Amino acid sequence: MAFSKKDQFHPREGDLARYAAALAHPARIAILKTLAQRKECVCGEIVEILPLAQSTVSQHLKVLKQAGLIQGDVEGPRSCYCINPGALERLSELFHGLLAEMPETKGNPHGKRKSCC
Template structure:
């Protein structure tokens, strides 16, 4: 397997790619959708919402947290997860930039 050569890209490009990869799985999208409906929740609540085993949900939460899309605070023996609004703002800004550029081009490409 070849090297990804991430050092050839900007920190912003690498960060956006990591976040995009994290939301590239439907279970993770479902977790984000659920977190949007509540202010915060514990892992057990998420497990009850998805047709996945607890260890699988934990792995998906770990990927989302490593990508910076969610935050987790330890409260006793549970972890309370919520959306990281700053990270989502970066995605929103990036896709907004794409949308603005495409709207201004108004070309008939492809």
């Protein structure tokens, strides 16, 4: 891949794709759920919950932070993370914008169409 072409699309598609990439690993979804559940949101707690090494968890936290979905504060020797509700709202907005363009599904719930054309 000489160079990426991700910039050559509409900004909304790029933004949604970036959020989607941040959610594209179950560990990061688990981190978001953990941050939502707990008031305490210290990195070490997440490390205990997930089946991953500390450095790997730190890397996932960085991905979520760079996507804007979480933010982190230094609290003495430890780092305290929390969800950024504004980003989730923006993500929700982008996702619903996509869904709104999709075909109705009421007539064929949970099933695939027989054919396309």
